[in-house]
Structures are given as structure tokens and as C-alpha cells.
Amino acid sequence: MRIVHYVNQFYAGLGGEDSAGIGPRILDGTVGPGRLLSQVLGDEHQIVATLVCGDDHAASNAAVAQELLEMARSAHAELLVAGPAFGSGRYGLACARLVAAAHAAGLPALASMHPDNPGMSDAADAPVIAAGATSRQMRPTLQTVASAIAKLATGAALTAADGRVTPAARIGRLVEQRSAARAVELVLRRLGGDREATEIPVGGFDVVDPAGPVDKAANVTVALVTEGAVVPAGNPDRLESARATRWLRYQIDGMDALASGEWESVDGGFATTAANADPNRLLPLDAARTLEREGVIGQLHDEFLVTVGNGTSVATARRFGVEWAAELRKAGVQAAILTAT
Amino acid sequence: MSALRRMVHEVHTIEIGTNTRYEQHQLVVGQEQALALFADPALASVRLHVAAPGDRVRIVAPLDVVEPRSKGPGGGVFPGWMAPVNRPRGGDTHVLRGAAVLAAGHLPRNQEGLIDMSGPAADRSPFARTNNVVIEFDRADGASWQEAEVAVRRGLLRLAVHLADAAVEASPDVMEELAPPHHPGTPTGGLPRVGVITNLQTQGAFKDVFVYGHSMAGSLPTLFDPIEIEDGAVVSGQYGHPALRNPTYLHQNHPVIAELRARNGQDLCFAGVVLCPEPVEQAAKELVSTHAAWLCRAAGFDAVIVTKEGAGNADNDLMLKVDALEADGLTAVALYAELSGADGTGPPLVAGPRRGAIISTGNYDQRIKLPAVERAIGGSQLRIADADATAAVEIPTAAILSALSPLGAGWLTCRPEQQLAGQQLGETT
Numbered sequence: 001m002r003i004v005h006y007v008n009q010f011y012a013g014l015g016g017e018d019s020a021g022i023g024p025r026i027l028d029g030t031v032g033p034g035r036l037l038s039q040v041l042g043d044e045h046q047i048v049a050t051l052v053c054g055d056d057h058a059a060s061n062a063a064v065a066q067e068l069l070e071m072a073r074s075a076h077a078e079l080l081v082a083g084p085a086f087g088s089g090r091y092g093l094a095c096a097r098l099v100a101a102a103h104a105a106g107l108p109a110l111a112s113m114h115p116d117n118p119g120m121s122d123a124a125d126a127p128v129i130a131a132g133a134t135s136r137q138m139r140p141t142l143q144t145v146a147s148a149i150a151k152l153a154t155g156a157a158l159t160a161a162d163g164r165v166t167p168a169a170r171i172g173r174l175v176e177q178r179s180a181a182r183a184v185e186l187v188l189r190r191l192g193g194d195r196e197a198t199e200i201p202v203g204g205f206d207v208v209d210p211a212g213p214v215d216k217a218a219n220v221t222v223a224l225v226t227e228g229a230v231v232p233a234g235n236p237d238r239l240e241s242a243r244a245t246r247w248l249r250y251q252i253d254g255m256d257a258l259a260s261g262e263w264e265s266v267d268g269g270f271a272t273t274a275a276n277a278d279p280n281r282l283l284p285l286d287a288a289r290t291l292e293r294e295g296v297i298g299q300l301h302d303e304f305l306v307t308v309g310n311g312t313s314v315a316t317a318r319r320f321g322v323e324w325a326a327e328l329r330k331a332g333v334q335a336a337i338l339t340a341t
Numbered sequence: 342m343s344a345l346r347r348m349v350h351e352v353h354t355i356e357i358g359t360n361t362r363y364e365q366h367q368l369v370v371g372q373e374q375a376l377a378l379f380a381d382p383a384l385a386s387v388r389l390h391v392a393a394p395g396d397r398v399r400i401v402a403p404l405d406v407v408e409p410r411s412k413g414p415g416g417g418v419f420p421g422w423m424a425p426v427n428r429p430r431g432g433d434t435h436v437l438r439g440a441a442v443l444a445a446g447h448l449p450r451n452q453e454g455l456i457d458m459s460g461p462a463a464d465r466s467p468f469a470r471t472n473n474v475v476i477e478f479d480r481a482d483g484a485s486w487q488e489a490e491v492a493v494r495r496g497l498l499r500l501a502v503h504l505a506d507a508a509v510e511a512s513p514d515v516m517e518e519l520a521p522p523h524h525p526g527t528p529t530g531g532l533p534r535v536g537v538i539t540n541l542q543t544q545g546a547f548k549d550v551f552v553y554g555h556s557m558a559g560s561l562p563t564l565f566d567p568i569e570i571e572d573g574a575v576v577s578g579q580y581g582h583p584a585l586r587n588p589t590y591l592h593q594n595h596p597v598i599a600e601l602r603a604r605n606g607q608d609l610c611f612a613g614v615v616l617c618p619e620p621v622e623q624a625a626k627e628l629v630s631t632h633a634a635w636l637c638r639a640a641g642f643d644a645v646i647v648t649k650e651g652a653g654n655a656d657n658d659l660m661l662k663v664d665a666l667e668a669d670g671l672t673a674v675a676l677y678a679e680l681s682g683a684d685g686t687g688p689p690l691v692a693g694p695r696r697g698a699i700i701s702t703g704n705y706d707q708r709i710k711l712p713a714v715e716r717a718i719g720g721s722q723l724r725i726a727d728a729d730a731t732a733a734v735e736i737p738t739a740a741i742l743s744a745l746s747p748l749g750a751g752w753l754t755c756r757p758e759q760q761l762a763g764q765q766l767g768e769t770t
Contacts, residue, residue, distance in 0.1 A: 033357060089394050119669050121686055143669060167686030170679060170755040172704040172738065174464055180646075180749025183674050183700045184535070187644045188608050190672045190698055191533045199754060200677060200689050200696035228402030242452065242582075243706065268452050269581060269652070271545045311582065313680045315687025 001045045001153045004067065004077035005034045006098055008091045012052040020090075021330045022054035024064055027073045033084070033138060040146040044152060049075040049096075058094035059326035065097040067103060077107065079153060080332030083133035084112035084141045085119065086112045089322040099126035108152050112145050118318040127158040130165045206318075221336040223301035225324060227309030228275070228282040228341045229267035230258070240308055241268035247307035247320050252300070257286040269310030270341045283339060301333050309340060342521035343431030343675045345568035345642040348513040350505075352440040355391050355472035363507040366514075368440055370474055370504065379476065380497040381486035381492035388477040390718045392458050394470055399711075400456040401719035401730045404444040404743050405577050406468055406588035407497050409437035411505035412572070418505075419498045421554025431568055435513070441471040441590055442500045444493045444763035445719025446478055449486050450547035453725050454583020455739045460712050465744040465753060467591070474500065475718045484749050487546055494578055518566055519602065523610035525641035533643040533672075536611035537597045538562070538633050539748070540658050542587075543618040550587075550650070551576045552616060562617035562633035564640060568600050570614065579650060584705065584738055584745040585678055587650045596749040597646050612642045614737075619649065619658045630661035634669045644672035649747045651679070652705070656692045663694035672696040678745035679704045679755050683737070689755070702746060703753025705739045 004026075009019045010019050011032040030038045031050040038047050051068050058064045072080055080102045082095035095111040095118035102109035103126035112129040113119060120128060129148045131141040144163040151162055158164040177185075189197045214220055237248050244285070252258075258279035265272040265282055280286040283304060291297045305324050309317065328336055353366040361371035372389055379387040392398040410418045412434050420426045456468045463469035476496065476564050480489040524533060541550035545560035550557055552565075553574055565574075575592040598614060603609040617633050620626055637645050647662050649655040657674040666673040679689035683706045693699065710733070717730035718724075726734035738744050744751050 002511075042597060121682070167684075169685040169758040170681050170689055170701075170704065171685055171758055172679075172707040172753055172755045174752045175754055176752070178752050179676055179702045179746065179747060179754070180600045182754070183597060183646045183676055183749055184600045184604060184609075186674050186698055187535055187646060187672060188533075188604075188702060190674070191535075191644055199701040199756075200679065200693070200699040202693065202697060202699060203695050205690065205693055206688075225666050243739065269449075269654075271450060271548065273546075309653065311680065311705060313682040313687045314689070314691055315682050 001078045002076055003045055003047045003079045003081055003149065004049045004051060004072040004075050005030070005037065005047050006051040006080070006082040006095060007032055007034065009052060009054045012050065014052060017329070020054040020056040023057055024051065024053040024067045024071065026051055026075060029115055033142065034120060036139065037142045037146060040049060040142050041149060045149060053094060055090035055094065056326040056330040059322055060330055064094070065101040068098050069101045072102070072107070079149065080107055080109040081145065082111040083143065084111070084138070085117060086131050086135055086137070087114045087117055087133045089118045090326050092117035093122055093207040093319065093322050096128070102126065110148055110158065111150060112141060116228035118322050120167050121315050122319070124291045127152070127164050129163045136162040175300050202338035214335045217297050217335070218295055220298045221301050221332055222288065222297045223304065223328050223333040224283050224285065224288060225255060225336050226283050226339045227306040227307055229265045229308035230263055230279055230283045231266055233262050233264050235266050236271040239266055239306070242265045242308065244312040244316065247305055247324070249303045251303050252285055253302035255285065256284060256289050260270065267308050267310050267341055282341070284337070292302055299329060301328070342566065342569065344521060345431045345519040345571055346433045347433045347517040347519065348433050349438050349515040349517060350435060350508040350511055351514045352437050355393055355474065357389060357391055361503060361507050363437070368437060368472065368504060371500065374503065375500055378503060378699060379478065379492065379496035381496065382483050382489035383492040385479040386479040389583050390475040390477065390481045392475055392718060393474045394458060394472070396458040397715040398458045399714040399717045399730060400445050400473070401717055401723055402445050402447060402451055402453045403456055403468070403583070404446070404448060404580060405494060405497060405720065406441050406443040406590040406719065407501040408590045408593045409440050409442060409501045409504035410573065410593065411435045411502050411509055411627060413509045417572065418502060420569065421574065422495065422498050422576060423553070426553050430566065434572055435508050437505050437508055439472055440474070440504065442470060442474040442497055442504065443468070443732065444476045444478065444497055447665050447720070448490055448547055448580055451580035452582055454742045455723065456742050457711055457714065459547050461709055462711050462741050465738065467743055467746070468752045472641055474504070477719060477770045490547060490578065494576070498576065515587065522567060522613040529610050531752070532608065532610050535601055535644045535646070536612035536614065536639055536642040537601065538615045538617055538637065538638065538645055538647045538662060540617050540619045540649045540655060541575070542581070542655065542732055547578065547580050549578045551578060552655070557616065557618040558620070560599065560618050562615050562629055562636055564593065564636060565614045565616045566578070567614045569596055570598070575616070582652050583740055585651055585747055586743060587748050588743065588748070591743065591746065591748045597648060613640055619651065619655050621654060626658055626661055630658065630683060633662055634665035634671070637666060637671055638669050642671060645686060647673060647675045648749065649676070653691045656690065658695045660692045663697040667696040674700060674704055676700045676747050676749055678702045678747065680706060682706050683708050684690045685755065701755045702749070702751055703738060704755050705745060708735050709733045709738055709739045
């Protein structure tokens with residue numbers, strides 16, 4: 001089968017974060033991990049071309065998936081493989097969107113990434129093969145991917161036995177015992193020695209390693225971003241007040257402060273009276289401009305990014321984080337101030 | 342410590358009439374008598390409705406819900422609002438079980454929710470099972486929303502007492518003795534001493550809960566007499582997250598306290614209740630969590646069930662308390678709702694404990710289709726669905742009042758998909 005392989009700029013050897021903004025392109029033959037994958041695959045299947053896109057460009061622009069898919073078609077792809085992206089969020093999101101687009105268009109496709117990758121949920125119905133958390137697991141991951149490709153090429157559906165991971169859905173349902181009664185039973189089970197009993201697994205939450213400190217703040221571009229739902233008065237773009245499905249951007253170029261009455265918070269989760277009286281207390285544009293004038297920071301990014309954190313699902317919030325990071329990096333922003341409510 | 346006796350009068354039917362009366366399980370709400378209880382300069386007008394279980398009625402934007410209770414002509418329920426706190430405790434409290442009074446309509450921070458009295462949403466809200474007296478109101482010109490909210494809250498409490506007063510002379514269907522919690526240092530017969538910490542939301546106007554008439558904000562956690570909670574010492578003025586809301590009714594009928602009492606002397610000793618604020622600053626969250634854990638240990642609890650009100654912010658309070666309790670050697674269980682997205686595949690919790698155990702009260706994001714209804718109370722539009730209030734709609738579970746009750750009043754949970762194979766709806770764990 002003619003396989004087209006997608007990798008990011010780093011695995012294509014086109015550069016690291018400095019090249020993360022490059023647009024989609026197609027290269028002949030195998031590149032980077034594609035070479036090893038080609039060896040493991042043997043002679044029956046051939047990687048004819050490699051698609052590449054910078055992580056920032058791909059993660060901040062959902063339309064890239066269609067562009068890449070067109071390139072794969074132009075190379076007469078019969079099967080598309082993306083990754084492995086391991087735990088990398090932007091790369092994982094790009095892989096997931098690409099295989100989702102290919103799968104929806106009827107082109108057999110699979111992606112590979114760690115099950116905790118924030119991109120997981122964007123693969124929709126396309127198969128995702130489990131990868132290790134880091135590239136140290138490259139070889140065993142590619143062996144699993146190669147076996148999955150061989151099976152997918154026969155037209156068979158991939159299952160857990162092939163390393164396929166699906167986000168395990170937790171399904172809400174009605175039960176006879178109300179929650180308070182189950183809580184008492186759970187306490188008694190734990191007191192009786194069953195220390196594993198729980199209805200939701202305990203622990204295992206994301207711990208985000210802070211980025212290193214900014215070397216010289218006076219030289220960097222700083223962005224203001226918020227989950228406090230600050231929008232122009234009247235909320236013209238109809239940002240949700242809870243359970244966000246999207247984020248927005250607004251220009252602050254040339255503005256010294258957010259004028260009361262022109263900006264408001266539509267967050268449904270806190271008392272907005274004080275925030276609306278002075279929106280700068282939610283998005284500190286006035287203070288940031290002062291720091292900019294005093295030379296404490298280099299310059300302020302000319303737009304801010306905003307969503308509402310109130311009741312927004314964890315998976316959606318993680319995806320926003322990946323998209324914001326890509327967006328800001330692409331714009332040359334080196335530091336961001338995230339205000340929360 | 343004093344004991345309380347609940348004189349339970351069951352309400353099977355409800356209607357609006359000329360004079361309030363209760364007989365043969367029927368509650369008649371005297372229209373003019375009820376409306377007069379809402380006389381307040383902050384309210385321009387008030388309307389009275391009733392809605393019974395099974396009715397094709399949708400209550401839009403429900404606010405607080407209160408169970409009708411009375412201690413008779415001398416008063417004594419809702420201390421801090423309707424009675425002095427330094428009155429005699431305990432004694433007899435008349436309860437109109439199966440009835441509730443509630444307000445519905447716009448308030449600035451009332452996140453819009455609903456109660457459907459029939460259909461799939463009715464299976465999910467405890468307030469689809471009560472015969473409801475519903476108050477609609479209009480704010481007076483010149484009155485602030487805060488003033489209108491206080492007027493509605495006071496009116497609801499007065500109405501709850503007024504209705505239960507009608508049953509004081511009736512012979513109760515059931516009498517229920519509520520003993521004080523097990524006293525530390527007395528023999529347990531080898532049973533574990535299990536208590537509850539209940540976090541009360543304290544985020545300012547329209548997001549506040551009152552203890553003896555005062556906001557719990559700024560307080561340290563405190564041991565609290567559970568019969569005072571029965572008698573309405575905890576009153577809600579909190580209108581966020583409908584599914585994650587704890588109306589006054591659920592404090593009066595605190596589900597965890599009820600379940601602990603039900604097993605008292607059999608599997609456990611009901612050890613007591615700690616009330617705690619949910620502050621918004623991290624340092625204050627750490628302070629109240631550390632102090633609550635110490636208080637439980639000092640009171641001789643072996644295990645604690647921890648409850649909250651609200652979403653993300655409140656999840657941190659649960660996390661810190663469970664971790665603090667378990668670090669102190671107590672067994673802890675917390676009640677959380679999940680935020681795992683409409684398909685249930687996302688991570689379930691924003692912030693969860695590192696030890697202890699968790700009860701799932703259901704998924705906030707799971708969507709549910711509701712059929713059209715004949716009549717709506719509380720508003721003509723359902724803004725969350727951008728639809729007429731009586732229309733067939735699809736909404737997230739988050740909008741159904743107390744469906745994900747953090748006090749444990751709901752019947753929802755979540756389980757991983759693969760565990761569901763072959764199991765039928767309604768099956769228990």
C-alpha cells in the first residue's frame with residue numbers, strides 16, 4: 001500500500017521551536033521516524049511521501065488538516081499514518097485532526113500518541129494507537145504502529161488488541177441508591193479494609209511543570225489571556241457564560257485601558273459587578289501598559305485571548321491551552337499573564 | 342444535648358384555595374394569605390402557582406426551595422430569620438413531607454436551570470417528587486436586585502412556616518425521633534464514628550449561604566448541632582450551577598446526615614456535623630481545610646464524608662479537605678460531579694484528592710432530551726436552549742436543579758463504559 005506519513009517540524013529535521021510556525025508541506029519518501037517505520041513495515045507497504053507542518057501552525061489553525069489531506073491525495077495515498085506524537089499536545093492535536101479528516105473522507109488512517117495526549121478527543125472516530133509518553137519509546141511504539149498498519153491495510157477494524165486506545169467514556173446513569181447512601185457504604189467499605197474502592201479514580205491529575213523564568217522581561221512580548229469571559233459590551237460574538245466550547249480574541253492595540261461600559265464579563269460563575277465597574281481588574285491592561293511604558297516588559301501583544309472557565313470541561317480546557325500556546329508562540333509572544341476567576 | 346421529634350404530615354395533593362388548610366393529606370394554599378407574606382417594598386407583584394409530580398409542567402429558573410416546617414404557635418424554625426437563636430432547642434417540629442415552596446424567575450446570578458415535573462428530567466431532580474408551591478415575582482421600581490432577593494427569601498421562609506402551621510393540630514402520619522450525635526468518649530460497641538463536613542458556598546451576593554441568618558464567609562469551620570440544621574439554621578441564598586446547588590430544603594433534609602442516622606447503631610455511630618465555608622482565596626482554603634481536619638480529629642471522628650456546593654472552586658475545597666483528613670489518619674470520602682464532556686470521554690475532575698475515595702454524582706456535561714410540556718412557570722423563555730419555555734429541548738444535566746446534588750440527594754452516577762455491558766438502568770452497585 002502507498003502510505004503517506006505525517007510528522008511535525010522537529011521529527012522532519014526542519015528545526016525545533018524556532019521552526020514551529022512553518023506551514024504544511026510534502027516531502028518525497030521517508031523522513032525521521034518514517035525511516036525506522038519503513039524498516040519495521042517491511043516490503044509490503046511503502047511510505048511514499050511525508051507530510052510536515054510546524055506544531056504552532058497546525059495547532060492554531062484547524063483548517064490545516066484539510067490542506068494536508070489534499071497533499072496526501074495528490075501523492076495518491078492509500079493509507080495515512082500520523083505520529084507518533086507521544087505526549088506532545090500541539091503535535092497530538094495536529095495528528096488527531098488530520099486522521100479525523102482522512103477517516104471522515106474515507107481514507108484509511110491512524111494516529112499514534114500517548115493516551116493522555118490532549119489531542120486524543122479530536123481524533124473522533126479515527127483509530128489512535130497507544131504510544132509511550134516520550135520518544136524514548138519510539139521503537140516499541142513503531143512496532144505496534146506497523147502491526148496496526150498491516151491490519152488496517154487488510155480492511156480490518158483495529159481493536160484494543162492492536163494497541164488501539166479510545167478515550168474510555170464514563171457514562172452517566174440513574175441508580176436506585178442515592179449518592180448519600182452510596183457515600184456511607186463507600187466509607188464502610190474503606191473502614192472494612194477495601195482501600196481501593198472508589199467511584200472515580202483518585203489521583204493522576206495533570207501537574208503542569210512551570211516554564212523557566214523569563215530571562216530579560218524588558219526584551220519580551222507579553223500577552224494577556226483570561227478565562228474570565230471579558231468581552232465587548234453586549235457580547236457581540238456570544239461567548240458562553242458557562243461550559244465554553246470556544247475561545248475568542250480581541251484587539252487591544254492602541255488602547256491604554258479597558259473602559260468601563262465598553263467591556264464586560266459574561267462569566268456566570270462569579271459576581272461580575274466589581275469586574276464590570278473596572279474591567280482592568282479582570283484583564284489588567286492598564287497596569288500592563290504602565291509596565292510597557294516603564295520598560296519593565298518589552299511590549300504588550302496586540303490582542304488578548306479569552307474564554308470562560310466556568311464549568312468548562314477539562315478536555316476542552318486542555319485543548320484551549322494547547323491552541324493558545326501555539327497561537328502565542330506563533331505571534332512571537334514569550335510570556336503570558338493568565339488571569340482567572 | 343436536646344433531641345428533636347419530627348411530626349411528619351404527608352402531603353399527597355395540593356391546590357390553591359381561599360384559606361390555607363391541611364386535611365387528609367391535602368394541602369390547600371390560601372391565595373391571599375400566601376401572597377400577603379411577600380409584602381415588601383422591594384417587590385412590585387407576586388404570583389402563586391402549584392405544580393405536582395407527574396404534571397406536564399416546567400419550572401424555569403428555580404431559585405431556593407424550602408420544606409414547610411413549623412414548631413407551632415411559639416415559632417422556633419429558621420432561627421436567625423423567623424426565630425431567635427437562643428430559644429429552646431429541639432422539641433417537636435411539624436413537617437409537611439412531600440411539599441415544597443420555591444421561587445422562580447430572574448436574579449442577576451441565577452444560572453438558569455429547570456425542574457420538569459414529568460419526563461426524564463423528573464427522574465433526576467428531587468424537586469420533581471414534591472408538591473410544589475411556586476412563587477413568581479416582579480422587582481419594584483427603584484429596588485435593587487439584592488433587596489428583591491432578600492424579600493423573596495424572607496417570603497419563602499414565612500410561607501413555609503405558614504403552610505406547616507396548618508398541620509400543627511393534625512395527628513401526624515409518622516413521628517421520627519432524632520437523637521443527638523454519638524458523644525465522643527462514650528462506648529461505640531466497636532462501631533466506627535462517622536461524621537460529615539458540609540462546605541457552604543460563600544462567594545458574595547447571590548452566591549451565599551446563611552447560618553443563623555449570617556453568611557458563613559470568613560468563619561472557621563465549626564461543629565454544628567444537626568437538629569438545628571433540621572430546624573432551618575442553614576438557609577441558602579446561592580443561585581449558581583443549578584445541578585450543583587444545595588437549596589435550603591436539602592439542608593433541612595440533609596441526605597448524608599439522614600443516611601448516617603439510618604445506619605446509626607448498626608454499622609456506625611453518627612458522630613456529628615462540621616459546617617465550613619468555601620472561601621475563594623487559596624490560603625483561606627488551606628486554612629479552613631486544615632482546621633476542619635483538626636476539628637474532626639478532636640471530635641473523635643474515625644471517618645468523614647465531605648460535601649460541597651458549586652463547581653471548580655469548590656472542587657479544590659473538597660480536594661484539600663480529603664487530603665488533610667487522610668493525612669491525619671481519618672478515612673475520607675468526597676462527593677464530586679464529573680466534568681468529562683458531553684460524551685464522557687474527558688478527564689472527570691478539575692481538581693481531585695490524592696487519597697481517600699470519591700462518589701460520582703453524575704456528569705455535568707451529559708446532554709438529555711426533554712419533551713415539550715403544557716405549561717411553564719418562572720419564565721416564558723428557556724435561554725440556555727434558546728427556546729420557548731414549554732418546548733422540547735436538549736440541555737446539559739448541569740441545568741436540572743440538584744440533579745448532581747453535592748449533598749447526595751440525586752440518583753445519578755457515572756461508570757466506565759465497559760462496566761455497563763449487560764447492566765440495566767436502575768441496577769445498583
